[in-house]
Amino acid sequence: MIFSSFGPFLIIMLSFVFSRCFCLAFSEVNYASCPSVPSFYQTYATSSPGCSKVVDNVVTYEDLVVMLSKQAVQLFDVRTPEEYQAGHIPQAVNIPLDTLEESLKLIPEHFQHKFHVNAPKKDDQDIVFQCRTGIRSAKALDIAYQLGYSRAKHYKGGYSEWTEKREY
Numbered sequence: 001m002i003f004s005s006f007g008p009f010l011i012i013m014l015s016f017v018f019s020r021c022f023c024l025a026f027s028e029v030n031y032a033s034c035p036s037v038p039s040f041y042q043t044y045a046t047s048s049p050g051c052s053k054v055v056d057n058v059v060t061y062e063d064l065v066v067m068l069s070k071q072a073v074q075l076f077d078v079r080t081p082e083e084y085q086a087g088h089i090p091q092a093v094n095i096p097l098d099t100l101e102e103s104l105k106l107i108p109e110h111f112q113h114k115f116h117v118n119a120p121k122k123d124d125q126d127i128v129f130q131c132r133t134g135i136r137s138a139k140a141l142d143i144a145y146q147l148g149y150s151r152a153k154h155y156k157g158g159y160s161e162w163t164e165k166r167e168y
Contacts, residue, residue: 057141059128059155061165064089067126074120074127076100078140079159089130089162093117097136101143122148130155130162 059067067073068091077084077092084094093115095103103111104120111119120127127149129140137154144152155162 057153059153061155061157061161064128064130064155064162067128072126074117074124075155076127076129076140077159078129078131078136083132083159087159087163089159092130097131097140097143100140101147104144104147104149120149120152123151124149125151127152128155129153131158133158133160 064073064075068075068089071091073091075089075092077088077094078097078100079088079094080096081094084092088094095115103114106114106119108119111117127144129137129144129152131137131140134154134156137156137158141152141154157165
């Protein structure tokens with residue numbers, strides 16, 4: 001009796017768990033890169049199941065260096081203002097994770113006034129989020145996807161990897 005009332009929910013949740021495990025095992029991506037519950041519907045109900053969309057949302061150190069050299073990136077640092085002031089990647093604009101959603105909802109004029117850069121457009125493919133180690137930027141990516149920024153990406157290595165590789 002209990003299974004019949006919770007059966008569909010249980011099946012959906014188990015399929016979500018198994019899809020994340022499959023993604024982790026066969027695509028060799030980290031946990032933060034696989035779809036979260038908020039992006040589950042967007043990823044699996046609007047396209048064929050798989051991890052191709054998930055893998056495409058990661059920017060490597062090398063990718064970011066090229067994007068920065070061509071000035072072909074809208075780089076948003078989602079760390080705290082204190083972390084940003086202590087050091088940041090060149091051209092990065094600080095939008096703390098806890099204000100990201102409301103910031104991305106601002107009208108372009110208000111966004112430009114607040115952050116001194118043009119507001120990103122939902123179909124831009126040069127939007128990149130970064131933090132210290134990639135955890136917060138993955139959360140920022142989920143927020144951006146929920147708001148319709150379907151081509152946004154994140155720099156998984158974060159500022160930690162950036163400073164480590166820049167020392168050499």
